[in-house]
Amino acid sequence: MIPSTQTARFAEFVWIWDQVLGLGLPSHHRKMADWLEECWNAGRREMLLMAFRNSGKSTIVGLFCAWLLYRDADLRILVLAADLDLAKKMVRNVKRIVERHPLLAGLVPDRLIDWGSERFTVARPGVLRDPSMQAVGIGGNITGSRADIVICDDVEVPKNSDTAHKRNELREKLSEISYVLSPGGAQLYVGTPHSYYSIYADEMRPETGEVAPFLNGFSRFVLPIVNKHGASNWPERFDQAAIAAIRARTPAHKFQSQMMLEMVAPNAGPFDPARLHYYDDLAEIEYANGRMRLGIGDRTMVASACHFDPSFGAAKGDGAVVACVYICDQGEYWLHDIAWLRATSPLEGGQKGDAPWRDEASQLCAQVGAFMARNHLPSVRIETNGIGRFLPNILRRELKAIGWAASVVEHYEATNKVTRIEDAFGAVMGAGLLHVGAAVVKTPFLRQLREWHPASSGHNSAGHNIAGHNRVGHDDGLDAVAGCILAEPVRLPRVDMPLLRADWRRNGGAFRAENRFNP
Structure with missing residues (x-):
């Protein structure tokens, strides 16, 4: 157990929670935890965590939110997701961690006035208008809200990324985050790509008119289900047989986007x-x-x-x-x-x-x-x-x-x-x-x-x-x-043409001849 006078590292914080649940700490969860803590301690406040589906990335991010409140109870965290129910799911999970984690007993307020599934406020020294944690759907109104950290949890999904118009709308809504963040605030995106033109892309797409990737400059953690050596990144749950089974029952484009984190549409068309x-x-x-x-x-x-x-x-x-x-x-x-x-x-x-x-x-x-x-x-x-x-x-x-x-x-x-x-x-x-x-x-x-x-x-x-x-x-x-x-290419017969006509085709058009006769 970590002494009360010592602040636990995030990986230790996660390990303690796993012990409460009777679980072990997978190696890739340890990698995520170390990366998040490293970014936070280094002052990198723009982060993108991409990991394959069912890797537990949202669970780790929920623990990260609880750990940040453990370090500073005055923090205000806003969770954005594609819809309100998904955002509320993370808020409920963090509230549950605050209630049960051995290191967070002092955060549970004596009077559970603001202690719901959509928002809650921990016991904190500061008197602040905004709750400790709040859930909002991407289409919700965040005008007037203030946050020290914004968690964008699966804000990109198929229904808001399958056309250029919807993708532009999503980017416009996410641009509102800059008006919500406090000075020096942090943004953490968590998810998997659902389009070649994903907000998570690390290269600009010239055909969209953008001059830089949407999350340009963000620190990136990318964990596909299979590493560069062909081995599973979570062999205890997804061995080679399990991965082969997922490939067999999943369309190729969807496997590449959701499990290998490649920027392709899960329902990509016939022309590559x-x-x-x-x-x-x-x-x-x-x-x-x-x-x-x-x-x-x-x-x-x-x-x-x-x-x-x-x-x-x-x-x-x-x-x-x-x-x-x-x-x-x-x-x-x-x-x-x-x-x-x-x-x-x-x-x-x-x-x-x-x-x-x-x-x-x-x-x-x-x-x-x-x-x-x-x-x-x-x-x-x-x-x-x-x-x-x-x-x-x-x-x-x-x-x-x-x-x-x-x-x-x-x-x-x-x-x-x-x-x-x-x-x-x-x-x-x-x-x-x-x-x-x-x-x-x-x-x-x-x-x-x-x-x-x-x-x-x-x-x-x-x-x-x-x-x-x-x-x-x-x-x-x-x-x-x-x-x-x-169209069958039109090949016109050789005729006299104005100077502005450029007929460069082999079987027709005008030609130049030099006149060398003396006047």
């Missing part, structure tokens, strides 16, 4: 962006042998496909997207650029100089024209379903206005969107033929590809949203790229 080839070379026009050549790196492009999928006023639905894909001389596909188009309303303004406001269709078509010119595209295919039926002529007008000669090919889409996406990406990704440029990596395309599920894309045969269908996420970028991949 790891199978893509990434490049950061520019598309460059060169002149050789009296003709133009478009190259990316050391590859020569021989054809292109550009697809424009229009949409108006789609703040909550699919947006207007234009994409371009080159085809090289080896038959591989190069997704070089993609753009989500946006038109301003008269109230928003946004016109250059004193130019009058233009209608939404003209704005979108002007953006498509600029997209084609900067990517040296000789033709574009425009989907004429719905609103697109009157856009081809507007697009031709906008191309003429900037002096870019290009073909506008009208296309009525009758194939189901899910089928189009599956056919396009399944073929080229399965064969390892799809390259993705650096500009595309910074867009929502990779996120849409990673999270796309055939069952989540509620669309009719023409590819339009079905009202009331519960969609997991957008797929507008995937649809535009699929249109490029499935």
Whole structure:
């Protein structure tokens, strides 16, 4: 027993509690305890503890809260979880520890006035408004609360991390913690990742627009079920046979995320962006042998496909997207650029100089024209379903206005969107033929590809949203790229073209000839 005049170390505190319960102290619990105490004593107040499911991490963190109150009874601890019931579970556990731990007898107040399952206050010298420990769901109101320590226990779960919108909402709610913490306060996140774009990720995701990981600078403790040598990190409970059984009855993505702590969605889609080839070379026009050549790196492009999928006023639905894909001389596909188009309303303004406001269709078509010119595209295919039926002529007008000669090919889409996406990406990704440029990596395309599920894309045969269908996420970028991949590259005959037309394809286009005749 630890003498009353001596403060017990956290590992000793945990060992005493395990003795009360008639349990032993697993080695990985000792590692967690030592790491938490080391961080606390070193003044590291931003911590992330990730450990495999059923490892007892929440139990250790609950004991850590009790140990901190043992050291300083005036501390205020706020527990945040994905829902209130989960947060209350930790508060009840810590209250139970305070009531039964041999070293904490002096913390139980004589009058159990504020001693509930959602909040409790220990016997303490300070007169403070906030309780010693309080439970709040992530959607609850914490305005006006103050805490010295915030425990984020499983704040990320599948229901709040399966779409970009939900993940952004979660980050916004967690950002409120900085307004609750007292100066020098601590944050401790505990959980397992449920998305490739998890708040626990240690690398930034350029496609989300973030400039640093959400928990950048946090001290990290990561404990998967299997260590780097292939041995179990809790062999007494999870031996090799038990781990093999979990693998057998668990989907591979879920095992990797929940047991190995890898940043993959437990219900990841059929397309793995790891199978893509990434490049950061520019598309460059060169002149050789009296003709133009478009190259990316050391590859020569021989054809292109550009697809424009229009949409108006789609703040909550699919947006207007234009994409371009080159085809090289080896038959591989190069997704070089993609753009989500946006038109301003008269109230928003946004016109250059004193130019009058233009209608939404003209704005979108002007953006498509600029997209084609900067990517040296000789033709574009425009989907004429719905609103697109009157856009081809507007697009031709906008191309003429900037002096870019290009073909506008009208296309009525009758194939189901899910089928189009599956056919396009399944073929080229399965064969390892799809390259993705650096500009595309910074867009929502990779996120849409990673999270796309055939069952989540509620669309009719023409590819339009079905009202009331519960969609997991957008797929507008995937649809535009699929249109490029499935389109037969247009190879126009050799004709006289304006100077602004860049026809770099091998079987057509203009050529330069030097005139050496004397005048």
